[in-house]
Amino acid sequence: MSALVIRGGRVIDPAGSVDAVQDVLIEDGKIARVGGRLTAPEGATEIDAAGKWVCPGFIDMHVHLREPGHEYKETVATGTRAAAAGGFTAVCCMANTQPVNDNRAVTDYIRAKADSEGVVRVYPIGAVSRGLEGKELAELAELAEAGCVAFSDDGRCVMNAELYRRAMEYTLPFGAPVISHAEDHTLSRGGCMNEGVVSTELGLHGIPAAAEDVMVARDIVLAELTGAHVHIAHLSTAGAVRLVRDAKSRGVRVTAEVTPHHLVLTEEAVRSWDVNTRMAPPLRTKRDCEALIEALVDGTIDCVATDHAPHALSEKEGEFDQAANGIVGLETAVALLLDRLVRPGLLPIATLISRLSRDPARLLRLPGGGLGVGAPADLTLIDPEGAVTIDPKRFQSKSRNTPFAGWTATGRPWKTIVGGRAVWQCADEGRAS
Amino acid sequence: MGWTRKDLLTIRELEAAEILTLVDTAASLEEIAGREIKKVPALRGKTIVNLFYENSTRTRTSFEIAGKWLSADVINFSASGSSAAKGESFVDTARNIAAMSPNVVVVRHSSSGAPALLARELSCAIVNAGDGAHEHPTQALLDLLTIRDKKGHFEGLSVAIVGDIAHSRVARSNIHGMKKLGMTVTVAAPPTLIPPYAQELGCKVSYRLEDAIRDVDVIMMLRLQQERMHAGLIPSLREYSRYWGLTLERLAAHARPDVLIMHPGPVNRGVELSPEVADGPYSVILDQVAKGVAVRMAVLLLLAGGRSPEAHQ
Numbered sequence: 001m002s003a004l005v006i007r008g009g010r011v012i013d014p015a016g017s018v019d020a021v022q023d024v025l026i027e028d029g030k031i032a033r034v035g036g037r038l039t040a041p042e043g044a045t046e047i048d049a050a051g052k053w054v055c056p057g058f059i060d061m062h063v064h065l066r067e068p069g070h071e072y073k074e075t076v077a078t079g080t081r082a083a084a085a086g087g088f089t090a091v092c093c094m095a096n097t098q099p100v101n102d103n104r105a106v107t108d109y110i111r112a113k114a115d116s117e118g119v120v121r122v123y124p125i126g127a128v129s130r131g132l133e134g135k136e137l138a139e140l141a142e143l144a145e146a147g148c149v150a151f152s153d154d155g156r157c158v159m160n161a162e163l164y165r166r167a168m169e170y171t172l173p174f175g176a177p178v179i180s181h182a183e184d185h186t187l188s189r190g191g192c193m194n195e196g197v198v199s200t201e202l203g204l205h206g207i208p209a210a211a212e213d214v215m216v217a218r219d220i221v222l223a224e225l226t227g228a229h230v231h232i233a234h235l236s237t238a239g240a241v242r243l244v245r246d247a248k249s250r251g252v253r254v255t256a257e258v259t260p261h262h263l264v265l266t267e268e269a270v271r272s273w274d275v276n277t278r279m280a281p282p283l284r285t286k287r288d289c290e291a292l293i294e295a296l297v298d299g300t301i302d303c304v305a306t307d308h309a310p311h312a313l314s315e316k317e318g319e320f321d322q323a324a325n326g327i328v329g330l331e332t333a334v335a336l337l338l339d340r341l342v343r344p345g346l347l348p349i350a351t352l353i354s355r356l357s358r359d360p361a362r363l364l365r366l367p368g369g370g371l372g373v374g375a376p377a378d379l380t381l382i383d384p385e386g387a388v389t390i391d392p393k394r395f396q397s398k399s400r401n402t403p404f405a406g407w408t409a410t411g412r413p414w415k416t417i418v419g420g421r422a423v424w425q426c427a428d429e430g431r432a433s
Numbered sequence: 434m435g436w437t438r439k440d441l442l443t444i445r446e447l448e449a450a451e452i453l454t455l456v457d458t459a460a461s462l463e464e465i466a467g468r469e470i471k472k473v474p475a476l477r478g479k480t481i482v483n484l485f486y487e488n489s490t491r492t493r494t495s496f497e498i499a500g501k502w503l504s505a506d507v508i509n510f511s512a513s514g515s516s517a518a519k520g521e522s523f524v525d526t527a528r529n530i531a532a533m534s535p536n537v538v539v540v541r542h543s544s545s546g547a548p549a550l551l552a553r554e555l556s557c558a559i560v561n562a563g564d565g566a567h568e569h570p571t572q573a574l575l576d577l578l579t580i581r582d583k584k585g586h587f588e589g590l591s592v593a594i595v596g597d598i599a600h601s602r603v604a605r606s607n608i609h610g611m612k613k614l615g616m617t618v619t620v621a622a623p624p625t626l627i628p629p630y631a632q633e634l635g636c637k638v639s640y641r642l643e644d645a646i647r648d649v650d651v652i653m654m655l656r657l658q659q660e661r662m663h664a665g666l667i668p669s670l671r672e673y674s675r676y677w678g679l680t681l682e683r684l685a686a687h688a689r690p691d692v693l694i695m696h697p698g699p700v701n702r703g704v705e706l707s708p709e710v711a712d713g714p715y716s717v718i719l720d721q722v723a724k725g726v727a728v729r730m731a732v733l734l735l736l737a738g739g740r741s742p743e744a745h746q
Contacts, residue, residue, distance in 0.1 A: 197629075199629070200633070201633075203545040203567030203605060317524055318523050320544060320545065
């Protein structure tokens with residue numbers, strides 16, 4: 001019997017309404033007890049967590065691991081190492097691989113890779129449509145049986161409303177949501193940044209907020225029609241926040257996530273012409289940022305997800321309007337959220353922890369998300385005073401595409417524990433990098 | 434005031450005094466065009482690369498003549514028939530050219546921001562010869578030089594820029610430059626051709642040609658690209674021309690008798706300009722082209738750090 005005791009840390013477990021300095025005893029990969037001055041069994045490993053925060057393991061429900069097919073950008077091995085380094089104990093990986101995860105063989109492959117090379121838990125997300133083409137349904141029942149925890153054509157929007165309606169209906173018995181990449185491609189076509197003052201000045205083709213809002217509205221209406229659970233990926237506009245808030249108040253089964261970059265960056269960042277400020281949805285305005293933060297606080301937005309989107313350097317240099325969309329996020333998310341939202345008092349720490357653990361676990365019905373007795377011993381330990389300067393050269397991820405290079409932050413992941421085993425710990429403890 | 438910048442990327446980032454330095458320098462160089470021997474040794478031994486990723490006859494030729502009159506070695510590189518056609522990336526091509534130690538790279542590109550990217554990557558001087566729908570600073574400078582030549586000053590003049598503002602780098606550079614020099618600018622077009630938040634650029638917006646051209650000192654007509662029709666921004670060239678084409682009748686009815694008609698070219702005769710207007714007494718379109726060479730000489734001279742031509746006389 002293996003045992004581990006984490007001593008004297010501030011345990012923040014929103015699922016159990018705990019926020020107190022306590023010990024956590026782990027036995028056989030599960031939480032055995034949480035309390036004051038626990039007696040550890042003989043031979044237990046001890047971690048001195050004084051001054052640290054002890055949280056349920058963070059779950060990133062929106063990650064691109066790129067394997068199979070795009071191993072030059074990321075693999076299950078490197079992506080899960082990046083997750084562990086960023087404080088995440090589980091990730092959900094999107095279906096836009098090559099081949100697309102639209103059939104059981106691909107799901108099995110990803111899960112086998114995760115078992116043999118993965119550092120954190122990996123939950124695949126299956127495609128909604130065959131080949132992400134938006135024409136025919138993928139084999140959704142078999143994908144669910146193979147272990148897909150949700151369905152999404154992420155990266156593309158299912159423009160065919162009839163097909164999307166049928167996907168929602170067909171997946172009702174599986175208890176897994178459809179995740180919507182809400183972007184009306186007829187409104188966004190040719191765009192590479194938010195449509196607004198900055199796009200007009202820079203002469204870049206803009207994507208109006210309406211491209212997201214009309215699709216969020218459609219998906220809410222379809223959720224109402226079908227009774228299905230629709231989850232809105234990477235919500236980015238004040239208008240979409242209003243639509244989701246209204247739908248939730250009427251009891252529609254809609255949930256939503258937001259990325260760290262949409263919370264801390266605006267379209268102003270594009271003035272640098274840095275292609276790492278290009279993503280879909282695009283960076284929006286200050287007003288949108290404020291609405292997103294408010295929605296994250298009040299629960300209109302259920303969770304934070306990174307939309308970790310690794311790309312090779314060759315795809316993220318050169319002309320802005322020719323570059324690929326997306327940035328890596330796993331290794332910068334926690335530090336940014338702690339420093340830019342929690343530290344200035346915009347977001348209570350317990351809310352942030354909940355949005356990173358309990359809430360994604362609940363909406364995807366995943367194990368974990370809390371530190372109750374018998375729960376899997378997945379924990380994220382945070383050093384709230386640890387200073388960090390973001391240096392892409394030190395990323396575990398295979399890719400370096402981040403707009404946050406050189407940013408400094410206070411507060412960062414310190415130790416990541418999966419199934420009672422420490423899978424990562426901060427290398428330069430004690431020295432401010 | 435002198436010139437201290439490494440590059441000329443935008444009008445937006447320039448001070449009014451810097452714009453005037455460029456315009457004044459250009460004005461002092463205009464007389465070279467009238468000489469029997471059009472050659473001054475100001476940039477002898479300097480190398481200028483024209484890196485054109487987008488078709489251009491007028492601008493490329495203008496830069497080429499400007500460089501040659503200043504005695505620089507001018508090399509033209511266009512995207513077709515080059516490594517770009519073989520799939521080499523823009524950044525790689527640029528680094529390769531930089532390795533050959535040019536003094537100035539003049540770049541035209543369909544992507545906004547491409548010159549800024551080069552300026553960051555390369556240590557030589559970069560001139561933006563038009564990037565996407567972003568800026569076209571030398572066009573704005575030659576427009577300003579033309580206006581001052583005809584009107585004698587800038588302060589207080591009013592200008593209407595008419596046409597596809599949304600996709601026009603010429604409009605953006607001119608709006609910035611004209612505002613900085615104390616002019617008022619109205620942009621006019623159907624709403625689908627006006628970019629969002631156009632007022633934030635500091636100009637007025639009009640949706641009616643007759644209103645926009647009333648009592649202004651300068652009318653600048655922009656070329657309408659055929660693609661705009663296919664993109665669903667206007668129903669037809671016929672309808673556009675009917676409501677937005679500048680004709681002698683419209684000029685006579687609504688514009689001042691001393692108004693200047695400008696166009697950055699190439700003109701769609703019969704669409705945005707009737708032939709009688711393009712060739713008529715109000716038109717200064719060919720003056721613009723002539724002044725383009727002087728402006729580009731001034732830009733190359735200031736950026737390449739050559740001695741002024743007077744020193745050699």
